């Protein structure tokens with residue numbers, strides 16, 4: 165025993181020296197990066213203590229003392245925040261820096277190795293399989309369901325009789341149910357309370373994940389598993405996974421009975437228009453945004469990726485399937501996707517597809533409630549499109565909602581639902597904004613929230629100004645200056661789905677109600693629990709609009 169202990173100390177010292185030496189390259193490069201001073205051993209870890217709102221505020225405040233690159237040490241972990249679009253482009257557009265940072269592993273018990281977390285060949289194969297299920301043709305077939313769900317949430321909100329309420333609860337439930345009906349192809353008739361329970365469980369799960377990201381002592385599983393959070397996580401995952409398992413079970417039963425969800429492939433473009441369209445796409449592919457007749461999908465002007473390759477042409481020639489139908493059919497036809505992988509992808513799409521849009525729509529409604537003059541302009545545009553009728557919204561209508569679209573973009577600029585994106589650096593990266601290099605082994609964070617508030621790009625950046633997205637303003641802006649959906653090969657696979665659904669739901673709410681907020685933006689207590697939220701909730705009131713045409717019943 166004595167021998168063991170007399171050897172233990174020198175062994176630890178030797179290991180520590182070796183460990184320090186092996187990281188010499190990292191320290192050398194890190195020393196040149198600007199950042200707030202930290203304490204020995206723990207670095208800046210104390211800045212990450214306190215409530216979610218306090219942590220968010222501390223990081224935003226500390227960031228103000230630095231320009232475009234900010235370094236933090238959290239214990240032995242080097243984190244580098246990037247704010248310059250030129251540096252962000254180097255990371256997001258790259259085929260090399262595709263690997264998510266190690267902190268994403270906390271999602272693993274929930275999302276397994278789904279699209280958000282996976283890497284390498286598996287990610288590539290599954291992305292190729294899943295991206296076409298969010299093609300515009302598939303999305304167009306969802307419009308009726310988007311309308312139904314929008315009318316249903318309006319009916320529920322009407323029953324509140326003008327009381328102040330947290331619209332995020334309503335938006336969460338609505339987005340979960342819409343996803344179940346559209347991407348998962350589960351009929352509302354088979355849905356129950358589990359959609360609402362799912363949304364609430366996801367919110368609490370995000371709180372736990374956020375705690376693990378910010379509290380260094382919760383990093384090791386061995387310590388985390390001893391805490392009450394681990395027990396809570398098991399219960400929450402039970403609620404979350406029960407829903408996704410039920411969705412897959414129901415769908416498989418429907419398949420067994422021969423009910424397949426092949427979508428109609430509407431010939432929305434006449435044959436003679438196709439050639440013209442191809443020419444237009446060829447001409448515009450290098451100079452303009454990936455839009456279809458003016459539809460902006462939240463991607464910065466000029467950016468294109470795997471979601472943009474054939475929108476607006478070749479429609480009707482390919483069989484298009486909604487997400488879960490395609491995965492199940494692919495599994496049957498021998499494509500490399502197992503039952504476990506299907507479950508992981510369903511969990512991923514259910515999470516990524518609902519919490520982000522719930523936050524985006526709740527921030528949008530808050531903005532409308534605060535900026536009454538802007539809300540009036542949106543409603544004037546809607547009156548022009550619908551002429552006061554209460555008919556459902558069509559795809560063509562969504563193309564005409566230009567001002568509403570600009571308000572959505574401005575909301576995503578000021579309150580990006582995913583406020584940071586993190587990558588693990590497998591190689592050193594020389595930055596474009598200055599004479600800095602990020603060492604291999606560091607975690608790089610694209611600081612979307614701070615990027616979107618750079619004064620040099622968005623004058624008066626804390627002011628809600630939809631004109632920031634006038635075509636002449638976006639045309640001259642750096643591609644990577646607006647990345648609410650990320651960009652490049654790992655960009656958000658659901659961004660077109662999100663933009664279309666948001667247009668239908670938000671226009672329906674504004675056609676029915678005037679939104680009022682008794683709180684101003686200065687009262688917002690932002691917290692970045694994975695998804696950006698307001699600590700105090702999204703409190704608004706609604707007043708029915710007058711004169712109102714008779715409301716169509718929700719189906």
Ligand code: HEM
Pocket residue numbers: 279280281291347512513516517518520521524580581582584585586647648649650653654655656657658659661662
């Ligand atoms: C306003 C709504 C949305 C926002 C702001 C948003 C934002 C983002 C961002 C920033 C990423 C990159 C995350 C990272 O690299 O860590 C991402 C990835 C992803 N999003 Fe979204 N998203 C939204 C809606 C959706 C919807 C509706 C779906 C699906 C129905 C979806 C599915 C995904 C998936 C699967 C990924 C991972 C893609 C990959 O790594 O290949 N998102 N999203």
